Structures are given as C-alpha cells and as structure tokens.
Amino acid sequence: MSLLPVAEAQARLLALASPLDIETVPLVAAVGRWAAEDILARRDQPSHDLSAMDGYAIRFAERPGPWTVIGESAAGAGLDRALAPGEAARIFTGAPVPEGADCVLVQEEAQRDGDRLLMTGEGPTRIGGNIRPKAMDFASGASLVAAGRRIDARHVALAAIGGHATVPVHKRPRIALISTGDELVPLGAPTPGATLPASNAAMLAAMLAGRPAIVQDRGVLPDDLDIIAAGFRDAARDADIIVTTGGVSVGDRDWVRPALEQAGASLDFWRVAMRPGKPLLAGRLGDAIVLGLPGNPVSSYVTATLFLLPLIARMGGAADPLPATRTVTLGAPLPANGPRQDYARARLENGRAFAPDGQDSAALMALAAADGLIVRPPHVPAAEAGDSAEMLIPG
Numbered sequence: 001m002s003l004l005p006v007a008e009a010q011a012r013l014l015a016l017a018s019p020l021d022i023e024t025v026p027l028v029a030a031v032g033r034w035a036a037e038d039i040l041a042r043r044d045q046p047s048h049d050l051s052a053m054d055g056y057a058i059r060f061a062e063r064p065g066p067w068t069v070i071g072e073s074a075a076g077a078g079l080d081r082a083l084a085p086g087e088a089a090r091i092f093t094g095a096p097v098p099e100g101a102d103c104v105l106v107q108e109e110a111q112r113d114g115d116r117l118l119m120t121g122e123g124p125t126r127i128g129g130n131i132r133p134k135a136m137d138f139a140s141g142a143s144l145v146a147a148g149r150r151i152d153a154r155h156v157a158l159a160a161i162g163g164h165a166t167v168p169v170h171k172r173p174r175i176a177l178i179s180t181g182d183e184l185v186p187l188g189a190p191t192p193g194a195t196l197p198a199s200n201a202a203m204l205a206a207m208l209a210g211r212p213a214i215v216q217d218r219g220v221l222p223d224d225l226d227i228i229a230a231g232f233r234d235a236a237r238d239a240d241i242i243v244t245t246g247g248v249s250v251g252d253r254d255w256v257r258p259a260l261e262q263a264g265a266s267l268d269f270w271r272v273a274m275r276p277g278k279p280l281l282a283g284r285l286g287d288a289i290v291l292g293l294p295g296n297p298v299s300s301y302v303t304a305t306l307f308l309l310p311l312i313a314r315m316g317g318a319a320d321p322l323p324a325t326r327t328v329t330l331g332a333p334l335p336a337n338g339p340r341q342d343y344a345r346a347r348l349e350n351g352r353a354f355a356p357d358g359q360d361s362a363a364l365m366a367l368a369a370a371d372g373l374i375v376r377p378p379h380v381p382a383a384e385a386g387d388s389a390e391m392l393i394p395g
C-alpha cells in the first residue's frame with residue numbers, strides 16, 4: 001500500500017463521519033461546540049433609540065436652548081410622553097430617547113438651574129448625535145451565529161442579547177483511548193528495565209480537555225492479537241471514536257491492524273505521506289470510527305492534531321474542521337523535503353520561525369518547547385532564512 005497524501009487522508013477520514021444528533025444546551029455549555037443551526041435574533045438590538053451618554057434629550061434645531069426639563073428617562077423605562085417644542089428630558093446611558101428629541105446633550109456641556117437647561121459647550125454635532133438607533137447592532141431575524149461556527153464568549157453574548165438562553169449543538173462524541181505496548185506502565189508507576197510510562201493517553205486526554213468530547217481511557221493493552229481484538233470489540237459497543245496508540249507499524253509485534261481485521265473492522269487507509277505520523281491508520285468497526293495513531297509520542301501528537309481534532313469537529317458540525325495555518329517568515333534555512341509532508345516543531349522568535357535540529361518523533365522536549373509546526377509539502381526545495389512558510393499553531 002503506498003503512502004496517502006495528508007489532505008486525501010483527512011478527506012477520507014472526515015467522509016467516514018457525519019455530525020452527531022442535535023441537543024439543546026444552555027449557552028455557556030455550548031462554548032467550544034459548533035452551532036447546529038443558524039441562531040436568529042428574536043429581538044431588535046437596541047430595541048429603541050437609546051442614549052449613548054448621560055445628559056439631556058433635546059431637539060437639535062433648538063440648540064443652545066434654553067429648554068424646560070420636564071422629566072427623566074432611565075434605562076429600561078423611558079418618558080411617559082413626547083417632548084413639545086422647547087422641552088428637554090434628563091436622560092441616562094442606555095435609556096430610550098423620548099419622542100420629539102433627536103439628539104442628546106452630554107451633561108458636561110450643559111448648565112441646569114432648576115428645570116431650566118442651557119447648552120454651554122459645543123453640544124451634539126448632528127441630528128442623532130449621542131444616540132444609538134433602534135436595531136443599530138442587529139434587527140430581529142438577523143443571523144447572529146451561522147450554523148457550523150465554533151461558539152466562543154462573543155457568540156454567547158450575541159445569542160444572549162438576541163433573546164436566547166439555549167442553543168442547538170451536536171452531541172459530543174464518546175472517545176475510547178486504548179494504549180498498546182508491553183513496555184508501557186501506568187503513569188507514576190516504577191519503570192523497571194526498558195519499560196516507560198504510557199504518556200500518550202494522558203497527552204490525548206489533555207488535548208481533548210476543553211473540547212466537546214466524552215473521553216474514556218481504557219488503559220494499556222499488551223502486544224497480543226486476541227486481547228487487542230477483544231479490546232476493539234468491547235470499545236466499539238459504546239464509543240463513536242476508538243483511538244489507539246502504538247502497534248500500528250510493520251513490526252512483528254504491531255498488532256493493531258491485524259486485530260482490527262480480526263474484530264471485523266473495515267480498514268479505510270493505512271500509512272500517510274507525513275513526518276512524523278506515517279503509520280496512521282483509519283477504519284470503521286460497527287458504528288465506531290477507528291483511528292490508529294503511531295506510538296511515538298510526537299507522532300501521536302501530530303496525527304491527533306491533524307486527524308483526531310478535525311474528526312471531533314466534523315462530528316460536532318464544524319463548517320471548517322481542519323486546522324488553519326498561517327504564513328510565517330523563516331528565521332533559519334530548512335533542507336529540501338522528501339516525499340512525506342513534514343511537520344517541523346518550531347519556535348517563533350521576534351516573528352520569525354525556527355525549527356531546530358533534532359526533530360525526532362520521540363523527542364518530547366522539542367515538542368513542548370515549540371510554538372507550532374512548520375508544514376512543508378512533499379518535495380519542496382531547500383528554503384532560506386527570510387522565505388515564507390506555513391505554520392500550524394495548535395489552539
């Protein structure tokens with residue numbers, strides 16, 4: 001089987017999935033999820049012409065006064081009648097502008113003596129001055145948050161002021177994490193011989209924290225075909241996505257692919273033209289999508305960034321599930337690239353990107369020090385300092 005280009009592999013994985021069922025949740029619980037439908041305004045904002053300042057509602061043509069102050073308009077209330085010629089109303093920020101007034105005189109530019117009011121400063125410069133007109137922000141029926149948009153605090157504010165307390169979103173996928181490898185021990189346990197802590201599942205759970213996913217860590221399975229196959233069958237009963245790490249390469253003890261076959265899964269692709277992450281595998285077992293990530297910790301991180309997070313976004317109804325890149329300027333030369341798309345761990349210093357030597361897919365120190373990944377397509381020639389490159393900055 002030849003290596004699949006990254007974009008093709010991503011497209012094939014996303015095509016295996018579709019957005020999950022819709023549920024309605026309180027606005028704040030929707031943060032980090034994607035609107036399942038267009039969220040339409042249920043009211044005009046503002047609902048009336050409102051004062052933008054504390055001062056007096058007046059008629060522009062009557063400047064500089066004098067006016068007779070006949071009452072007060074406070075936020076949420078208003079004045080009980082229209083202003084007649086020569087009349088003004090005390091008004092506060094956010095209060096409805098009374099009928100008959102067409103601008104607001106700020107109180108710093110006014111002199112008040114009992115109910116008599118005079119303009120002393122320059123005053124409003126135009127009709128409508130210091131007034132926020134009705135529906136200035138949006139009118140009832142306007143689309144506040146488009147379906148497929150990721151909801152953040154700004155959208156919560158917008159939907160809330162538009163009259164919503166809840167929002168429709170797609171259900172969160174249930175994700176089963178399975179680590180494979182005889183050499184792995186639980187976090188914090190002694191590491192006799194050449195054993196090591198099973199860090200990948202913790203890293204993946206951390207990547208999913210704060211994202212719309214229900215994560216279940218199913219622990220470490222030994223390098224045993226039957227046990228891994230049984231683990232797959234078991235996980236497929238209640239997971240939307242099964243993520244394995246390790247055992248997906250070509251070694252005699254790499255059982256993930258044969259175990260999937262034994263469990264009755266259909267393999268969609270195996271081996272992608274990327275570095276790190278080449279042995280990535282995707283398939284389907286019953287209703288679950290299976291993603292086999294390579295065991296090398298950096299390979300696991302990069303493939304989770306490029307495949308697992310977009311898959312979650314796709315199931316969550318994201319309009320644009322793939323991670324964005326941005327153009328950066330290289331601070332140092334990079335060698336010509338080979339046949340695999342490269343994701344070089346890189347730091348940003350004074351706006352320039354540096355990818356140090358030592359890009360080993362087991363080197364977590366370099367990953368942890370990086371600001372992002374410089375993406376280099378297959379076969380690009382050597383690059384100089386000052387050249388542009390695309391960089392993926394995980395969010």
Ligand SMILES: Nc1nc2c(c(=O)[nH]1)N[C@H]1C(S)=C(S)[C@@H](COP(=O)(O)OP(=O)(O)OC[C@H]3O[C@@H](n4cnc5c(N)ncnc54)[C@H](O)[C@@H]3O)O[C@H]1N2
Pocket residue numbers: 179180181183184196197198199200201245246247248249250251254276277278279293294295296297299361362
């Ligand atoms: N002859 C070939 N050998 C390898 C190839 C190849 O094409 N031909 N591909 C290499 C590439 S690229 C990668 S990436 C690795 C991935 O192999 P596996 O996915 O089978 O991973 P393992 O062999 O099980 O483990 C690799 C490495 O990572 C450590 N590991 C595994 N799981 C964890 C975990 N949960 N937490 C922390 N560390 C973990 C494991 O101990 C190994 O050191 O294959 C190359 N080989």
Ligand code: MOO
Pocket residue numbers: 274275276277278279294296299361362
């Ligand atoms: O491609 Mo592997 O992912 O070298 O590390």
